[in-house]
Amino acid sequence: MASKNLLLLAGDGIGPEAMAxxxxxxxxxxxxxxxxxxxxxxxxxxxxxxxxxxxxxxxxMEKAMAADAVLFGAVGGPKWDKVPYEVxxxxxxxxxxxxxxxxxxxxxxxCYPALAASSSLKQEVVEGLDILIxxxxxxxxxxxxxxxxxxxxxxxxxxxxxxxxxxxxxxRISGVAFELARTRRNHVTSMEKRNVMKSGVLWNEVxxxxxxxxxxxxxxxxxxxxxxxxxxVRWPKQxxxxxxxxxxxxxxxxxxxxxxxxIGMLPSASLGAPDVKTKKRKALYExxxxxxxxxxxxxxxxxxxxxxxxxxxxxxxxxMVDEADKLEGAIAAVLDDGLRTKDxxxxxxxxxxxxxxxxxxxxxx
Amino acid sequence: MASKNLLLLAGDGIGPEAMAxxxxxxxxxxxxxxxxxxxxxxxxxxxxxxxxxxxxxxxxMEKAMAADAVLFGAVGGPKWDKVPYEVxxxxxxxxxxxxxxxxxxxxxxxCYPALAASSSLKQEVVEGLDILIxxxxxxxxxxxxxxxxxxxxxxxxxxxxxxxxxxxxxxRISGVAFELARTRRNHVTSMEKRNVMKSGVLWNEVxxxxxxxxxxxxxxxxxxxxxxxxxxVRWPKQxxxxxxxxxxxxxxxxxxxxxxxxIGMLPSASLGAPDVKTKKRKALYExxxxxxxxxxxxxxxxxxxxxxxxxxxxxxxxxMVDEADKLEGAIAAVLDDGLRTKDxxxxxxxxxxxxxxxxxxxxxx
Ligand SMILES: CC(C)[C@H](C(=O)O)[C@@H](O)C(=O)O
Ligand SMILES: CC(C)[C@H](C(=O)O)[C@@H](O)C(=O)O
Numbered sequence: 001m002a003s004k005n006l007l008l009l010a011g012d013g014i015g016p017e018a019m020a021x022x023x024x025x026x027x028x029x030x031x032x033x034x035x036x037x038x039x040x041x042x043x044x045x046x047x048x049x050x051x052x053x054x055x056x057x058x059x060x061m062e063k064a065m066a067a068d069a070v071l072f073g074a075v076g077g078p079k080w081d082k083v084p085y086e087v088x089x090x091x092x093x094x095x096x097x098x099x100x101x102x103x104x105x106x107x108x109x110x111c112y113p114a115l116a117a118s119s120s121l122k123q124e125v126v127e128g129l130d131i132l133i134x135x136x137x138x139x140x141x142x143x144x145x146x147x148x149x150x151x152x153x154x155x156x157x158x159x160x161x162x163x164x165x166x167x168x169x170x171x172r173i174s175g176v177a178f179e180l181a182r183t184r185r186n187h188v189t190s191m192e193k194r195n196v197m198k199s200g201v202l203w204n205e206v207x208x209x210x211x212x213x214x215x216x217x218x219x220x221x222x223x224x225x226x227x228x229x230x231x232x233v234r235w236p237k238q239x240x241x242x243x244x245x246x247x248x249x250x251x252x253x254x255x256x257x258x259x260x261x262x263i264g265m266l267p268s269a270s271l272g273a274p275d276v277k278t279k280k281r282k283a284l285y286e287x288x289x290x291x292x293x294x295x296x297x298x299x300x301x302x303x304x305x306x307x308x309x310x311x312x313x314x315x316x317x318x319x320m321v322d323e324a325d326k327l328e329g330a331i332a333a334v335l336d337d338g339l340r341t342k343d344x345x346x347x348x349x350x351x352x353x354x355x356x357x358x359x360x361x362x363x364x365x
Numbered sequence: 366m367a368s369k370n371l372l373l374l375a376g377d378g379i380g381p382e383a384m385a386x387x388x389x390x391x392x393x394x395x396x397x398x399x400x401x402x403x404x405x406x407x408x409x410x411x412x413x414x415x416x417x418x419x420x421x422x423x424x425x426m427e428k429a430m431a432a433d434a435v436l437f438g439a440v441g442g443p444k445w446d447k448v449p450y451e452v453x454x455x456x457x458x459x460x461x462x463x464x465x466x467x468x469x470x471x472x473x474x475x476c477y478p479a480l481a482a483s484s485s486l487k488q489e490v491v492e493g494l495d496i497l498i499x500x501x502x503x504x505x506x507x508x509x510x511x512x513x514x515x516x517x518x519x520x521x522x523x524x525x526x527x528x529x530x531x532x533x534x535x536x537r538i539s540g541v542a543f544e545l546a547r548t549r550r551n552h553v554t555s556m557e558k559r560n561v562m563k564s565g566v567l568w569n570e571v572x573x574x575x576x577x578x579x580x581x582x583x584x585x586x587x588x589x590x591x592x593x594x595x596x597x598v599r600w601p602k603q604x605x606x607x608x609x610x611x612x613x614x615x616x617x618x619x620x621x622x623x624x625x626x627x628i629g630m631l632p633s634a635s636l637g638a639p640d641v642k643t644k645k646r647k648a649l650y651e652x653x654x655x656x657x658x659x660x661x662x663x664x665x666x667x668x669x670x671x672x673x674x675x676x677x678x679x680x681x682x683x684x685m686v687d688e689a690d691k692l693e694g695a696i697a698a699v700l701d702d703g704l705r706t707k708d709x710x711x712x713x714x715x716x717x718x719x720x721x722x723x724x725x726x727x728x729x730x
Contacts, residue, residue, distance in 0.1 A: 076560075090560045120490045120599050141506075141528060142561050149563050152531070159567030161528040163506060167521045193612070195441075195455040196507050198514050202524030226615045227655075230623040233598060234485050247558070250591045251616055258595040290592075
């Protein structure tokens, strides 16, 4: 049997509470289904900084590199607002993405029927929404050099960041988007700002060529990223797969998540390239929501995004498609039963805490 | 009497149709109120490229530099998709912004009561919305160097853009935001990505210092730009003035505009620094919507954003506050009367074309 070695990096804020529910789920799967998961744990973010002065230690990075998949909670909080830039909590996540070469970030924005009414958008605009944002995750302005603040004297400083994309980076992320579109509604929309950015000109060119050369069966549209943001708000159902760069993907996927009325529900997967021999991809799974320090430790956090991230892990890292489907079904079922954590509570529903929500999902699984 | 010399740059697509309604309005104001406007015209965008191979000619740039205010329509269209990058339609607009040093872009997102129902957001989320996005317009990734595509050989290219902000640029745009907040609800929210961008770190620092030193009476909040985008969609009324950089401002202001359900209605002002002697600011006024080539020439374009841009011109360039109020009132009044162009049509309303809409507003003025 292939190894199923998971590294759990719960992080800060509500990360540990949400991760605890996944731990219970893994234990249940091992006990009842003999799934054979082994787990190890590590520190990332503010808690890692507190423990050893870095947002992730080299030892934990090594564990992450060796694991079959990493489950990641959330990082950050006001406690670490003043720590040096290089060791801020986010640096741990960025190092994981970069060192593991997780270039493909998959962010589904799905509107659970039971929650359609809780979106700030009209129900008919979001009901049944099912789009997938494919965000480039190891390039662009996040990592380009120079990235620095220069002291110009006279009380003046200069802040510089560099957006860089090479052909191969655009090619491989658009390949992922086209492949995934083939398993969905066969439609990719690429978003950039080619009217002001040279990296956008190249992006547009390479996505176009990739489609012509290898994915002529998939419909491809191009949209300027600002217009794309508007269209997401106006009529999101026009999209199937959206492919975009690291920074636009950050903004657009958060907006898409918010449309669904259930940011506490949305998972993501960050994948590397398949290994030439083993075909295995390095992978990290994390909820789209952040560390929510304001509600941490109260037992009211919504664990669903974390659990749904584990469902993506079953699907993409272990090919356990049936189990993934079943787990996603269990989430939908508890929602249909009217169970709600505080963030998604509405009239007539039953409020439950983090643990009770986790238990209910495991019971349905 | 001070000069009131306007340069009209109608541009491409629906630009000329929308501008024609403002021309009628100016003629009416001169005839009935003796407003004393003089106008000149020029070419910008695709039409300028067709006429003389540049997105704006040096002669027209000189006119713009000399005018008391520039009214700008819209640029671009599929006809010019393949023209060289340096002379693409947008280059005309970018040159105007840069050479006139129009660093402050004011984009109000107002939800007209008559249109609250036509937003894709729930009526209670957007009804009464009145926020102002103050976008930095002459810096950041739009203009930073290097900005280029390098051929790396082996079929590989590299696209590079550079985000650059200096202290003084952040200081002056935040000054504008704080000043405007004082005339409104006294609250500024600054948005950047300081967790991944050094320019964001500097942005955050300088806005904070500016508030402490000169605007301690104004409430200041900071938000990460991705979280800001989400919050705009979740509950936009939490904001008063948002101050942000050129690229984030591009995305966030388009999203804010779409919230109102009336992108065809929203104006913008782009302002320079007041002249040390005359106190006059260079200024350009333009609708937020684009050139909409798909409906150009059909007489159905909504001229309201262009007319509302002229209202901003009256207010900010000529201190004609009463006239600006009256013109904005006239727009609201025709909407209350049920007149609608096609883009904002809903059941029970009266559909009118561009010219009839312009006439109706002038009649109410
Ligand atoms: C925490 C932060 C560095 C991160 C990002 O900007 O990528 C987050 O916003 C995300 O979208 O995963
Ligand atoms: C036309 C384009 C260059 C412009 C921009 O990106 O600034 C437009 O989107 C805007 O917001 O005014």
